[in-house]
Amino acid sequence: MDKLLEIDNLRTEIEGAGAPTRAVDGISLDIERGETFALVGESGCGKSMTALSLMRLLPEAGHIAGGSVRIDGKDLLALPESEMRDQRGRRIAMIFQEPGTSLNAVMTVGRQIEEVLERHLGLAGEVSRARAQSLLEAVGVPDAARRLGEYPFQLSGGLKQRAMIAMALAAEPDILVADEPTTALDVTIQSQVLDLLKQLQADRGMAILLITHDLGIVSGMAKRVAVMYAGELVEVASRDAFFSDPQHPYSRKLFASLPGAGRRGEELAVIPGQVPPLNTAFHGCRFADRCDFVHARCRDESPGWTCLPDGHAVRCHWVEDRQKGIATRGMDAPRATFAGAAKAPLAAGDGKALLKVTELKVHFPIRKGVFKKTVGQVKAVDGVSLEVASGRTLALVGESGCGKTTVGKAILQLIRPTSGEVLFDGVDLVQLRGEALRTRRREFQIIFQDPYASLNPRLRVEDILLEGMSALGVGAGGESRRQRLNQLLDQVGLPQSALARYPHEFSGGQRQRIAIARALAVEPRLIICDEPTSALDVSVQAQILNLLARLQRELGLAYLFITHNLAVVEYLAHEVAVMYLGRIVERGTADEVLGSPKHPYTQALLSAVPRIDAGAARAVIKLEGELPSPVNPPSGCHFHPRCRDVMPECRTQYPGVTALSATRRVSCWLHAGKT
Amino acid sequence: MTMPVLLLTDALILLLLAGVVGYFYFVSRRPQMRATWMRVTESPSGMAALVVLFAYLVVGLLDSVHYRPVLEAKDPKAATVYSVEVLSLLDVLASPLRERQERTYSAPFDTRAYSKETIEIPGTDGAPGKQVREFPRLQFGGVHLALESERDRDILVTALRGFSLAFALWLALAALLSAVLARGSAISSSETMRRIWRGETRVPWSAVLIMLGLLLAIGGPVITLCTRYHVLGTDKVGQDVMYLALKSIRTGLVIGTLTTLVLLPLAVVAGVTAGYFRGWVDDVVQYVYTTLNSIPGVLLIAASVLLMQVYIDTHPDLFPTSVQRADLRLLFLCIILGLTSWTGLARLLRGEVLKLREFEYVQAAQAFGVGHSRIISRHILPNVMHVVLISLVLDFSGLVLAEAVLSYVGVGVDPSMTSFGTMINAARLEMGREPMVWWSLAAAFVFMFVLVLAANLFADSVRDAFDPRIRVRGPAMQKG
Known part of the structure; x- marks a missing residue:
């Protein structure tokens, strides 16, 4: 195959206070015509900077320090800016992570696509309009003619990303750089967009450089894979070789830290420490400090490439030694270390219901006009019933906008429910007011998604942890509280010296530990975890999940785990409830719901999750369209417009709850009357 | 004895000043806020502006300390009577400016009034005096000059004297600064001085010194000149x-x-x-x-x-x-x-x-x-x-x-x-x-x-x- 894109020893630096940050430090790779090449790594490894360097769209402080980027032999880095503009979009195009901010809000979608057509193909007027329409149709935007005249705010997230792809494809580029193209999208929309990319690639024969942190996506899309760590590539391999036999200790750790059903009851592997700052001068291997197989040579000699069969190359002394047959200490240990993860069985709990929510409703009135008359209701939560047993985990699963976070806040009484009961230990929290509610607050706490927004930047960790204790009068006075603080830090694995420091001095994972310690400070029995790991990297996510599981075993905590990440659910949930547009459509034990989903929505959701073990072809159930608005939900079953098994009664009446077993409930006409 | 007068605004200014001092004390004990304020001090234009603001502030504060002077009583046994005029510290410092009041307009540095007046020249030896219309000499501005033609030279000399005084003061301040900065570190004060001028200090002291020098270069000559001339002229009532x-x-x-x-x-x-x-x-x-x-x-x-x-x-x-x-x-x-x-x-x-x-x-x-x-x-x-x-x-x-x-x-x-x-x-x-x-x-x-x-x-x-x-x-x- 001919090489389309050749990157040779590309180096990009970002100026800042002190030494320049070498975000990309000597990357070489080739991409062939028509192949998908995936670049994988944790955040802070320089993946996005690589993409921006290719496009020469670096931020002001950044500059390319050396190397070459050739497309068909033409060096992009040597071109003057005016000629580079001809290349961007025509030869090499890019789609960004956040569809909300990558389209111009004051230009119609059609105009933005036509701009590319005018610039690169010289099309104008009717011709260009017709072309833009056919592009939108090609990326699967329904009713393309009307959408051309619409503004980005009128499109949903998935449609915006499609429009962005249409723009990138407008001038038929040879290479598409996709920087985390689906990270901001829901699973079902993600699978739509990935399918679209695959199909477009097959039709047009363009190459895709896919940048992602999700190994599941890589497995489904890529032909070849490169792993990036601290500004350089550490492993390049074909997809099959990479997934069947990853070589670099970092790649292996990435796999081992992925949660999933297969790892239930095991402790996930964690990579200790974090990606080193890229403005340090590296001497040995950059991964040495976090590596299990580190030996003296790793510390003072940077490893070169070791080539294995089939173009598989690894940058690691350990692999090199093994290749040469040199025995090194600890060399045979690895398999054992990877396979025999420490057993950490899920807590059993005593099964007694701690939290019982019945017919919870949260409606937000929509007010209009001078007198703020209520003209409608956003039914964010519309009759949710669930139970959490003490010492166990209930996972509440659903796409964004389905109301799962609102359920969590309504249980905590942060948002007052419109109606329904929240029985905590037999006491209805909805009826409690003032002091009575305040004293109860000790027993249920919350952990939020974004560890950066959930800690007040102006308070020291000590003040953050003490806040709950002093508000709820936990622990009497100075000395006992101080002991408690130390105990809390031990529990979440932070050093004692953390107390006097401010949140900004900690990494994302450490901040999440602080947030957990804050919740634990008042000795709650129930913790509502609102997507606690979705802002974290895989290896850090593993640390937090291990911590949560350990705390549950040791302290007998009950979790209401709100998430959209099904792999996490499979790993730690006892029970699962699936939510769609304000209502629970299916609930039961984790094995029941995830093993044999009954509701068509659950089935579609599960099949849409990208999986690594996709060797065997999976039938992905495609969901058409997107989540409807909770202001005006569809008549009958809310899911019927997207359901493949739709029946006449689905359109007229919402299905009742059918009990399929002692633990299992489903709301679907398919199963009604099958008790 | 004088009677101090605390005007309402004076009191509030004191309160504000106390508030600002309190705020910075508070800041100095919070590492994060201190770091943010430290960033303010790293900006050369900000520090230069601060020097100017500080000069204004000193004038403003001097003008905010008021008192009523005692009227000299003819009878020493009588109760002290205070003047109805309220003066400030600035008024005292600037009394050469305040007290040397002309009759009306005069241009900057001028020795004569701005408009012609009829002046009686008394006759000599019993001869009748005559009336002349001309620009009269000012009562205070340039009154020390014997010959008005010497004015330009006198201005130059006086200005130079002021300038050299200011320059000496500036050198002393610069030396003091580098000595203070060098204190507590192993570097000599001359080395500190070199670092300041090379811009190697965290706080841009060179900008501060340049601005201070500029202020003194203007202020020095003005101060020496204004005791002899009206540097900026006089207004309608002199x-x-x-x-x-x-x-x-x-x-x-x-x-x-x-x-x-x-x-x-x-x-x-x-x-x-x-x-x-x-x-x-x-x-x-x-x-x-x-x-x-x-x-x-x-x-x-x-x-x-x-x-x-x-x-x-x-x-x-x-x-x-x-x-x-x-x-x-x-x-x-x-x-x-x-x-x-x-x-x-x-x-x-x-x-x-x-x-x-x-x-x-x-x-x-x-x-x-x-x-x-x-x-x-x-x-x-x-x-x-x-x-x-x-x-x-x-x-x-x-x-x-x-x-x-x-x-x-x-x-x-x-x-x-x-x-x-x-x-x-x-x-x-x-x-x-x-x-x-x-x-x-x-x-x-x-x-x-x-x-x-x-x-x-x-x-x-x-x-x-x-x-x-x-x-x-x-x-x-x-x-x-």
């Missing part, structure tokens, strides 16, 4: 314009700072409660500031000042001296300005708090059952302080300019009080005169321009250091 300009500084500073004292609590309380509680509180606050904003500000101020004037006129017994009367009017003007200009900051704060209250750490505090007042004081207020600070520093220059406009329109400070606005107002009519009387206006313009420019430059560096949106630029790019 007062030295330099003196008027110096007196105006206090008025400008008082307006700029005391107004914020009035504005701040209103804006913070209204903005934060509206944003935090939403609902009807928000409706009320929004209604109030929308209504207030739709009334023309000048109209409201004019009406209030007139009301105040009537009150002052009907209660003359409350004010022993005219200065106290003028002072009350100044204070009242500050209050009125504050009452009409809090809306902008309140609006900003409301928006910021609306955003903050949805932050997860606020919700975490709510989940602990922490009370509203505690959430506001611990989680909301510290996180909007940068908005308050930035807008206060930015507002300062706007308020100084507003005073000039209001006094020009005639609803500003008391006519007997010197301010940039009254100076401009007085100079206005003479602009049409031929030859033009330009120096009053020019002096007011230059003094005000320098003050506002320095305030704006300083505000810029404060904003650069405090605004999180400007700060995120560096680290945010390293994503991915």
Whole structure:
């Protein structure tokens, strides 16, 4: 195959206070015509900077320090800016992570696509309009003619990303750089967009450089894979070789830290420490400090490439030694270390219901006009019933906008429910007011998604942890509280010296530990975890999940785990409830719901999750369209417009709850009357 | 003995000064806030502006220590009688300027008046005297000169003397600075000096020294010259314009700072409660500031000042001296300005708090059952302080300019009080005169321009250091 894109020893630096940050430090790779090449790594490894360097769209402080980027032999880095503009979009195009901010809000979608057509193909007027329409149709935007005249705010997230792809494809580029193209999208929309990319690639024969942190996506899309760590590539391999036999200790750790059903009851592997700052001068291997197989040579000699069969190359002394047959200490240990993860069985709990929510409703009135008359209701939560047993985990699963976070806040009484009961230990929290509610607050706490927004930047960790204790009068006075603080830090694995420091001095994972310690400070029995790991990297996510599981075993905590990440659910949930547009459509034990989903929505959701073990072809159930608005939900079953098994009664009446077993409930006409 | 007089505005300035000192003490104990303020001191333009502001501040503070001198009694046994004239420390220091009053206009550095007068020349030896129309010699300006033709040389010599004094002072200050900086470190003070000039110090001391040098280079000659000449000329009633300009500084500073004292609590309380509680509180606050904003500000101020004037006129017994009367009017003007200009900051704060209250750490505090007042004081207020600070520093220059406009329109400070606005107002009519009387206006313009420019430059560096949106630029790019 001919090489389309050749990157040779590309180096990009970002100026800042002190030494320049070498975000990309000597990357070489080739991409062939028509192949998908995936670049994988944790955040802070320089993946996005690589993409921006290719496009020469670096931020002001950044500059390319050396190397070459050739497309068909033409060096992009040597071109003057005016000629580079001809290349961007025509030869090499890019789609960004956040569809909300990558389209111009004051230009119609059609105009933005036509701009590319005018610039690169010289099309104008009717011709260009017709072309833009056919592009939108090609990326699967329904009713393309009307959408051309619409503004980005009128499109949903998935449609915006499609429009962005249409723009990138407008001038038929040879290479598409996709920087985390689906990270901001829901699973079902993600699978739509990935399918679209695959199909477009097959039709047009363009190459895709896919940048992602999700190994599941890589497995489904890529032909070849490169792993990036601290500004350089550490492993390049074909997809099959990479997934069947990853070589670099970092790649292996990435796999081992992925949660999933297969790892239930095991402790996930964690990579200790974090990606080193890229403005340090590296001497040995950059991964040495976090590596299990580190030996003296790793510390003072940077490893070169070791080539294995089939173009598989690894940058690691350990692999090199093994290749040469040199025995090194600890060399045979690895398999054992990877396979025999420490057993950490899920807590059993005593099964007694701690939290019982019945017919919870949260409606937000929509007010209009001078007198703020209520003209409608956003039914964010519309009759949710669930139970959490003490010492166990209930996972509440659903796409964004389905109301799962609102359920969590309504249980905590942060948002007052419109109606329904929240029985905590037999006491209805909805009826409690003032002091009575305040004293109860000790027993249920919350952990939020974004560890950066959930800690007040102006308070020291000590003040953050003490806040709950002093508000709820936990622990009497100075000395006992101080002991408690130390105990809390031990529990979440932070050093004692953390107390006097401010949140900004900690990494994302450490901040999440602080947030957990804050919740634990008042000795709650129930913790509502609102997507606690979705802002974290895989290896850090593993640390937090291990911590949560350990705390549950040791302290007998009950979790209401709100998430959209099904792999996490499979790993730690006892029970699962699936939510769609304000209502629970299916609930039961984790094995029941995830093993044999009954509701068509659950089935579609599960099949849409990208999986690594996709060797065997999976039938992905495609969901058409997107989540409807909770202001005006569809008549009958809310899911019927997207359901493949739709029946006449689905359109007229919402299905009742059918009990399929002692633990299992489903709301679907398919199963009604099958008790 | 003299009788100290504490004017209302003096007291408030002291209060403000104490507040500022207290704030910086508080900051010095918080590493994070100290680091932010340290960033302000890293900006060369900000530090240079601070030197200028500091010079203004010294003049303003000197002019804020008032007293009534004792009248010399003919009978030593009589009770001490105090003068009705209230003087400030600045008046004493600038008494050569204050006391050397001509009859009317004279141009800068001139030795003669600006308009011809009829002068009687007494006849010699019994011969009848005759009347001549000519430009009379000034009573004070250049009066030491035997020959008027020597004036230019005399000015040059005097200026050079002032300049060399200033230069010596500057050298001493620079040496003192490097000695202070070198103290406690292993580096010699000459090495420190070299580092300062190479720009290797964290705080741009070279910018500070250059600005200080510039100020001294202007100030030195002016001080030596102004004892002999009217450096900036005289006004209609013969007062030295330099003196008027110096007196105006206090008025400008008082307006700029005391107004914020009035504005701040209103804006913070209204903005934060509206944003935090939403609902009807928000409706009320929004209604109030929308209504207030739709009334023309000048109209409201004019009406209030007139009301105040009537009150002052009907209660003359409350004010022993005219200065106290003028002072009350100044204070009242500050209050009125504050009452009409809090809306902008309140609006900003409301928006910021609306955003903050949805932050997860606020919700975490709510989940602990922490009370509203505690959430506001611990989680909301510290996180909007940068908005308050930035807008206060930015507002300062706007308020100084507003005073000039209001006094020009005639609803500003008391006519007997010197301010940039009254100076401009007085100079206005003479602009049409031929030859033009330009120096009053020019002096007011230059003094005000320098003050506002320095305030704006300083505000810029404060904003650069405090605004999180400007700060995120560096680290945010390293994503991915």
